[in-house]
Amino acid sequence: MQVAEGSADPALSAQTVNWSVLCDNYWRPLSPQELVLDTSNHLLASGIVALTLPRATSTEHTWMPSDLVWLRAAIHVDSAAACQLIAVAANAVEVAFADQGNDPAHLARTLTAGSIAKLKAPQAGIKKVQQPYAGFGGRPQESDQALTRRAAERLRHRSRCITPWDYERLLLVAFPSVHKVKCIPHASDTSWLAPGHVMLIAIPDLRNQNAVDPLAPRVDLDTLTRMREFVMQHCGMQVQIKVRNPRYQRVRLDFKVRFHAGHAFNFYRNELEQALIRALSPWAFDATRQIEFGGHLYRSVLLDLVEELPYVDFVTDFRMGVVDDLGAGFKDTNELIADAPDIIFVSDASHAIAEVPLP
Numbered sequence: 143m144q145v146a147e148g149s150a151d152p153a154l155s156a157q158t159v160n161w162s163v164l165c166d167n168y169w170r171p172l173s174p175q176e177l178v179l180d181t182s183n184h185l186l187a188s189g190i191v192a193l194t195l196p197r198a199t200s201t202e203h204t205w206m207p208s209d210l211v212w213l214r215a216a217i218h219v220d221s222a223a224a225c226q227l228i229a230v231a232a233n234a235v236e237v238a239f240a241d242q243g244n245d246p247a248h249l250a251r252t253l254t255a256g257s258i259a260k261l262k263a264p265q266a267g268i269k270k271v272q273q274p275y276a277g278f279g280g281r282p283q284e285s286d287q288a289l290t291r292r293a294a295e296r297l298r299h300r301s302r303c304i305t306p307w308d309y310e311r312l313l314l315v316a317f318p319s320v321h322k323v324k325c326i327p328h329a330s331d332t333s334w335l336a337p338g339h340v341m342l343i344a345i346p347d348l349r350n351q352n353a354v355d356p357l358a359p360r361v362d363l364d365t366l367t368r369m370r371e372f373v374m375q376h377c378g379m380q381v382q383i384k385v386r387n388p389r390y391q392r393v394r395l396d397f398k399v400r401f402h403a404g405h406a407f408n409f410y411r412n413e414l415e416q417a418l419i420r421a422l423s424p425w426a427f428d429a430t431r432q433i434e435f436g437g438h439l440y441r442s443v444l445l446d447l448v449e450e451l452p453y454v455d456f457v458t459d460f461r462m463g464v465v466d467d468l469g470a471g472f473k474d475t476n477e478l479i480a481d482a483p484d485i486i487f488v489s490d491a492s493h494a495i496a497e498v499p500l501p
Contacts, residue, residue, distance in 0.1 A: 143182050143191055144275060145225035146355075147346070150186055150363040154223035159184045164212035165198040167205050172196075181236070185215075185224035186364035188275075190234050225362060231274065239280070246283045253277030281318050303377035309342060316372055320361060321347040324388075324435060326483055331384060334482070340377070342385045343484050344369060345433055348426070356426040357419070357488050358390040388435065388486045393422055394472060395444060396494040397460040405453045407497045414451065415493050421447055422489030436480040439487055458498060465490055
């Protein structure tokens, strides 16, 4: 079950996925004992689901096409608590890397999709092998420098969450799939002045990830839940912990442009749009750049960036605003300022770029 990691609504409680199989035109629920394996944790992350089908399972139906076994997965309440489904593949297996004297540095890079195309020892019963998605979970051996740093951090926090630094370092060591953690003390979902509450904002590592939006990366609900449980084991009993994703504000630009003669509009419009996306979200394309919280954006700076491009002749009607995930709510402004510590400005997936008509 391949899902869009982080697409589950973190504000909702995790829900149970109810499985059924079509038997003679009625949906027969599967019991918990018939759910043999679920590494997706009820579709909170990508994983493998293995089921034991009852004897009543049939392939002749009038409700659905025959000659197939039909399964149904249903969430009756708060279905948004599960991640959005991308793909379902049958006969899936999980394989693990076996060290045969390989270079340890290779684990720092993900195994790209399509790297595995056949079995080492062919089997007559297996016609084809596919690896549609990148590998996950790879972690290189800890270097001497990293070990020294981790030991020094351990001596400082002593596995106890007291200061914001303690929360952040403990989580980053325990969850390698998380790239950055920001601890906001005395903060809750309803107030930034809430004594006894601690809010933790997590950003995933864009490497070794499948189906992550690079412009607005989110940690899946399963990892957020495990992070909260981990922190509660290392903090005071009176502390109220909240772990969630940052709030991304998508910046969209709306303007008209004229390119120099000899520059086709359709081609260079895409080049210009990609240049703007890279400028607003540089960390999505350069692993050395850090995702920064807060900050501010000036319309004049972005206008100057566009005008300095070698293929741009002139720009008119330049506007800048923030839109929601559906692309609505645009309002022109000269300056964007983050009004909360959990906000990150990112580029929208597309910008409204029109051609100045010829006179």
